[in-house]
Amino acid sequence: MKRLFLVLILSFFSTQGFTTSCPDGGEPTKSISADESHFVYNCGSSNSEQTSSSTANNSVKPITFSNIKSRVQDIPGVAWQNTQNLINSNNTVSGSLVQLEILKGPNTKLYFEGNEAAFTAGIKLWKNFKQPKKYLALFYSFEDKSWAISKYNKPRLIEAPCTPSECTGANSGIMDYSDQGVGVFGINSSDAWDNYRYGPIQIHEYTHAVQMSPWIGKDHPGNEQQKISPCWLIEGQAHFAGISASFSSFKEYKETRNQQIKSHRVEGFTTFSADKILGYYNNDIPIQCLKSPNYKLGYTLGFMTVEVLSAIGGIESSMKIYDLAGAGQSFDQAFNNVYGISWNDARPILAEVVALLHKNL
Numbered sequence: 001m002k003r004l005f006l007v008l009i010l011s012f013f014s015t016q017g018f019t020t021s022c023p024d025g026g027e028p029t030k031s032i033s034a035d036e037s038h039f040v041y042n043c044g045s046s047n048s049e050q051t052s053s054s055t056a057n058n059s060v061k062p063i064t065f066s067n068i069k070s071r072v073q074d075i076p077g078v079a080w081q082n083t084q085n086l087i088n089s090n091n092t093v094s095g096s097l098v099q100l101e102i103l104k105g106p107n108t109k110l111y112f113e114g115n116e117a118a119f120t121a122g123i124k125l126w127k128n129f130k131q132p133k134k135y136l137a138l139f140y141s142f143e144d145k146s147w148a149i150s151k152y153n154k155p156r157l158i159e160a161p162c163t164p165s166e167c168t169g170a171n172s173g174i175m176d177y178s179d180q181g182v183g184v185f186g187i188n189s190s191d192a193w194d195n196y197r198y199g200p201i202q203i204h205e206y207t208h209a210v211q212m213s214p215w216i217g218k219d220h221p222g223n224e225q226q227k228i229s230p231c232w233l234i235e236g237q238a239h240f241a242g243i244s245a246s247f248s249s250f251k252e253y254k255e256t257r258n259q260q261i262k263s264h265r266v267e268g269f270t271t272f273s274a275d276k277i278l279g280y281y282n283n284d285i286p287i288q289c290l291k292s293p294n295y296k297l298g299y300t301l302g303f304m305t306v307e308v309l310s311a312i313g314g315i316e317s318s319m320k321i322y323d324l325a326g327a328g329q330s331f332d333q334a335f336n337n338v339y340g341i342s343w344n345d346a347r348p349i350l351a352e353v354v355a356l357l358h359k360n361l
């Protein structure tokens with residue numbers, strides 16, 4: 001195999017403190033958007049008689065590129081709720097959309113038993129998009145690497161989640177010359193503390209396979225996707241999908257989100273101003289970005305960028321970019337067609353909003 005799929009590099013910073021959903025410590029309240037297209041999520045007491053009608057009306061208006069700078073506080077809740085609503089409505093799907101095969105090495109001890117449920121949630125999440133015909137997920141510890149090769153004979157892929165002493169990362173995509181997705185997952189007991197491993201990582205990796213699916217039928221679906229895609233979208237979308245789909249409690253979503261955003265640090269990138277974030281977008285060139293030290297910022301700044309886009313257009317909106325690109329559009333054309341604004345005009349707005357979200361962590 002000429003090329004490895006994207007490796008998810010996980011960093012291990014300590015867990016952050018317990019965060020509450022709203023500034024006052026309460027749970028946000030849910031209401032229906034003005035156009036009834038989605039739920040909106042708001043802090044502030046739902047039974048407060050003092051809430052003026054203008055405030056109430058403003059809080060249920062859809063978030064758009066025009067009003068987003070005044071809606072920064074609402075973004076995580078609206079984006080998370082959209083994913084949850086989509087999963088709930090897609091849950092009515094009967095039968096299997098994708099043939100799923102999950103294998104575990106003979107010496108590998110799983111600390112999480114919900115792999116099948118997690119992949120099934122990922123498959124349902126992306127119900128409205130092209131997906132691989134089959135998805136093979138291999139879970140193995142370091143000592144089971146040769147077992148993994150016996151199950152899927154692509155040694156470089158099997159090595160991808162491993163260091164010289166342990167297997168702890170994950171890697172996934174559509175195989176060359178095929179309509180099959182494969183995910184490899186390194187299992188190491190020292191990762192058992194991390195709730196990112198209990199659903200989010202599985203959906204994250206499965207999402208990479210869906211990102212490449214519009215190019216199934218081409219010789220190298222993964223290359224085709226990477227050729228048009230900035231890295232903030234590759235990792236940001238997978239990460240947002242994994243975390244927003246895995247937690248049906250907003251509080252848990254926020255905890256894992258904040259923990260992830262504070263991790264994956266990049267040396268030399270320490271200030272998160274709008275200017276710096278705009279520079280990150282401008283230098284995030286498809287293919288080149290795969291080898292950049294800033295690649296890891298896809299898990300943080302990319303995550304928040306996709307969260308913002310999901311608050312505006314729902315989680316499916318950013319996947320629609322790949323759908324259109326697979327039909328022959330450039331990234332810029334596809335972005336414009338999905339969001340009604342050019343990427344050129346959108347990125348300074350996104351940079352400013354992401355800087356504010358980062359400040360609010």
Ligand SMILES: [Zn+2]
Pocket residue numbers: 006007008204205208234235238
């Ligand atoms: Zn990834």
